[in-house]
Amino acid sequence: MGMLGKLFYFKSNGNxxxxxxxxxxxxxxxxxxxxxxxxxxxxxxxxxxxTPRGKLLLIYGMITGEIKxxxxxxxxxxxxxxxxxxxxxxxxxxxxxxxxxxxxxxxxEAGFEVEGTIVKIDEDLCSVCGICVPLCxxxxxxxxxxxxxxxxxxxxxxxxxxxxxxxxxxxAGAITQKEGCEVTLxxxxxxxxxxxxxxxxxxVVFACNWSMFPGMQLSESPTLVKTPYGxxxxxxxxxxxxxxxxxxxxxxxxxxxxxxxxxxxCDHDGNYKTRRRLVLLKNVLKELNIDPKRxxxxxxSTGESAKLERTIDDFVKELEKMGPIKKxxxxxxxxx
Amino acid sequence: MKIDxxxxxxxxxxxxxxxxxxxxxxxxxxxSVHHAxxxxxxxxxxxxxxxxxxxxxxxxxxxxVPRGAGSGTSGHTVPxxxxxxxxxxxxxxxxxxxxxDMLVKVEPGVVDDDLNRALKPLGLFYPPAPASSRIATIGxxxxxxxxxxxxxxxxxxxxxxxxxxxxxxxxxxxxxxxNTRVHSSGYQLERLIVGSxxxxxxxxxxTMGIRPLPKYRCLAVANFDxxxxxxxxxxxxxxxxxxxxxxxxMDKIGIIAxxxxxxxxxxxxxxxxxxxxxxxxxxxxxFEIEKMKKICKKHNxxxxxxxxxxxxxxxxxxxxxxLFASLSQYKEGIICTDLAxxxxxxxxxIAETAEKIxxxxxxxxVIMAVYGHCGSGVIHTKIMLDPKKKSQWKDAEHVIEELYxxxxxxxxxxxxxxxxxxxxxxxxxxxxxxxxxxxxKVKQALDPNNILNPHKIMDAPDxxxxxxxxxxxxx
Numbered sequence: 001m002g003m004l005g006k007l008f009y010f011k012s013n014g015n016x017x018x019x020x021x022x023x024x025x026x027x028x029x030x031x032x033x034x035x036x037x038x039x040x041x042x043x044x045x046x047x048x049x050x051t052p053r054g055k056l057l058l059i060y061g062m063i064t065g066e067i068k069x070x071x072x073x074x075x076x077x078x079x080x081x082x083x084x085x086x087x088x089x090x091x092x093x094x095x096x097x098x099x100x101x102x103x104x105x106x107x108x109e110a111g112f113e114v115e116g117t118i119v120k121i122d123e124d125l126c127s128v129c130g131i132c133v134p135l136c137x138x139x140x141x142x143x144x145x146x147x148x149x150x151x152x153x154x155x156x157x158x159x160x161x162x163x164x165x166x167x168x169x170x171x172a173g174a175i176t177q178k179e180g181c182e183v184t185l186x187x188x189x190x191x192x193x194x195x196x197x198x199x200x201x202x203x204v205v206f207a208c209n210w211s212m213f214p215g216m217q218l219s220e221s222p223t224l225v226k227t228p229y230g231x232x233x234x235x236x237x238x239x240x241x242x243x244x245x246x247x248x249x250x251x252x253x254x255x256x257x258x259x260x261x262x263x264x265x266c267d268h269d270g271n272y273k274t275r276r277r278l279v280l281l282k283n284v285l286k287e288l289n290i291d292p293k294r295x296x297x298x299x300x301s302t303g304e305s306a307k308l309e310r311t312i313d314d315f316v317k318e319l320e321k322m323g324p325i326k327k328x329x330x331x332x333x334x335x336x
Numbered sequence: 337m338k339i340d341x342x343x344x345x346x347x348x349x350x351x352x353x354x355x356x357x358x359x360x361x362x363x364x365x366x367x368s369v370h371h372a373x374x375x376x377x378x379x380x381x382x383x384x385x386x387x388x389x390x391x392x393x394x395x396x397x398x399x400x401v402p403r404g405a406g407s408g409t410s411g412h413t414v415p416x417x418x419x420x421x422x423x424x425x426x427x428x429x430x431x432x433x434x435x436x437d438m439l440v441k442v443e444p445g446v447v448d449d450d451l452n453r454a455l456k457p458l459g460l461f462y463p464p465a466p467a468s469s470r471i472a473t474i475g476x477x478x479x480x481x482x483x484x485x486x487x488x489x490x491x492x493x494x495x496x497x498x499x500x501x502x503x504x505x506x507x508x509x510x511x512x513x514x515n516t517r518v519h520s521s522g523y524q525l526e527r528l529i530v531g532s533x534x535x536x537x538x539x540x541x542x543t544m545g546i547r548p549l550p551k552y553r554c555l556a557v558a559n560f561d562x563x564x565x566x567x568x569x570x571x572x573x574x575x576x577x578x579x580x581x582x583x584x585x586m587d588k589i590g591i592i593a594x595x596x597x598x599x600x601x602x603x604x605x606x607x608x609x610x611x612x613x614x615x616x617x618x619x620x621x622x623f624e625i626e627k628m629k630k631i632c633k634k635h636n637x638x639x640x641x642x643x644x645x646x647x648x649x650x651x652x653x654x655x656x657x658x659l660f661a662s663l664s665q666y667k668e669g670i671i672c673t674d675l676a677x678x679x680x681x682x683x684x685x686i687a688e689t690a691e692k693i694x695x696x697x698x699x700x701x702v703i704m705a706v707y708g709h710c711g712s713g714v715i716h717t718k719i720m721l722d723p724k725k726k727s728q729w730k731d732a733e734h735v736i737e738e739l740y741x742x743x744x745x746x747x748x749x750x751x752x753x754x755x756x757x758x759x760x761x762x763x764x765x766x767x768x769x770x771x772x773x774x775x776x777k778v779k780q781a782l783d784p785n786n787i788l789n790p791h792k793i794m795d796a797p798d799x800x801x802x803x804x805x806x807x808x809x810x811x
Contacts, residue, residue, distance in 0.1 A: 023809070024669070024671075027671045027723050027724075027808060028664035028665070028671050028672075029664075030367060030660065030661050030663075030664060030671075030672050030673075030674065031365065031366065031367040031406075031407075032367055032407060032468065032660060032661050033367070033405055033406060033407045033468065033471045034468075034470060034471065034658075034661065036471065037470045037471050046379075046425060046426060047354070047359060047377075047379075047423075048359070048362045048363050048377075048406060048423070049358050049359045049361075049362045049363075051362075054362040057361065057362050057365060057807075058358060058361060058362060061361050064809040066361075067357055067361055070356075070357060070358065072356045072357070072358040073357065073358040075358075076358050090661065091594075091597040091598060091658035091659075091660075091661035091662040091665070092597075092661040092662070092663075092664035092665060092672070093596075093597055093664065093665045094664075
């Protein structure tokens, strides 16, 4: 086979040298489905192919040669936030995210271009300031200095966990993620709008997926049970950008709570950034004549659903005493 | 098979139809050993959409397989003839909670635990909860007549079905049953749909009974050196007129597996029994627990612990809750397959059946754990084997033949709560030949073109291994 032939073969089939070692582990998956109960990707898209067990099946199909990798399959494999709710809940002991990482490496090596939940850099907007580089705990971002006159930020697509910390931190707004997984700022803003439209919703809670999502399963009420709050899974609390909070007030929220992992427990060190960001934001609120007590940052460890419920109840009571924010008609600046 | 994808998109919208291999491949599988590709996946959101899809499929004789969480163990939703997978998870609204009538109205995609989360603040619950309640949908539970750990006191799904709306194969919508716990108004067709595994109609709304949450629950655990002692204790508890709200068995293989998977530190004895009593009067709950403790002691049960505390009870029960998946961790090189998974036997045969399972497994070079809701006669097991070896699938075939012959000989049933699907069909057909022509007549009357989940239960192939591709790479 010539070089071109090899390349073609590689792209159409891949050799899956890393993934193949997991065949026995993949056989262990009994497809009980407990992995997807807590999967944020499945919650937003609701296709079986978005479930962790679905992705494992696709990988199994590719390594056993039953199916060939297609662009659609590859996109599915690259959609994951690595919250590990799936592997933590897998009593068959399948190391789901490790398998996924190896499959990603194989597919990148096979030449696939992919978006998934990976961040992308708009080079026209990026000034290569480098703020994002040390921010990424997974070292997925680096500065490519090969061309002295044309430095750029590059993304390691295998290592990027899609946490979005860099998206919230980029001063130029040059880092984005594909829409469709309900984590981009416009999508989160849209969710806030939907919540506030509902009768009686006063409080918007941005909940970290890592610490709070599993606990939330125990406390979040589905349809029919009306609550004065709405919980939005924003992935890491570090990606709750200030404009998201201000938008919530602008849409009519009486208060905003950001629920993150306690210090030292955050997988991404995003909670420290949130803390600093919210201190600054409270000062901005004062300028806008909004009581800074309308924003709360609270820490929760995994499974602290009772604490979450208590804290939300307390905050709702306090907000009910404060009442709604009075809108200032002329300048559209919020006040109250 | 030719399916007009554009036509389906017109019905449910662009984003709710897929014929991409990424979707077809994963929807071709459930928790069973089977795999077969559908031609399209469709996700309806309304009753009208389901009706339109059925009208189109019926006119063109396209198979339609309704699907809930895809947690079925016997290949119920594996599309053996291709066709349309009807993913019902989008129809997941709780439509009405009526405490004054002690009922709920739900769409079929509502997840069991979600329903119970909504009911809990009202002091109510929906009892049939299978172990998979965290993902299992009400529609799927109706299709399989699911039951669970509390079935010993509260019964199975069929005991909670008051009424339902069903879309028939020709697209017609029928309203079955009532809003009352009992009715005597014509054929109990809503009960016919229960356990029909998607072969008679598509459930699009269900009216289900609910119960008040008991004020007290007390869970106890007893260790037994021998499996036989544990089995006899269970039979004795039931026949002595005790009223457990849970009575579960877990053998040594199960204990070792959950210890490995969850580091629970359980004593690796011959077997464990978990028994629970519930009620609104603490003395009465205590009375039941003490009565059951005495019986356990009579059968050499020891290290008996009990607790009313929710956290403690959750911990005691956690191993049982995750046992099924944990079995894949029992021994390196072998994995857990969903075969011979839910026999039902008369109460007096629990111990004998449990021992027989171990005996058959040993004879045929596989490992089988014995566990389950034995208080209601449900014995769970799984065949644990090396899926890559062809010979192990032969071993599994022998196990299944021997085991189900035995179950039939003691007056048991092939499936107590998971359904027949594909993998249990040969054994069930052998045991109940008299039912087959009657069931075919019912099927023919409701689905003359045989489009709803065809070739399942009575029409499934006689060789389960060759019924579809196995989802494991063998050889």
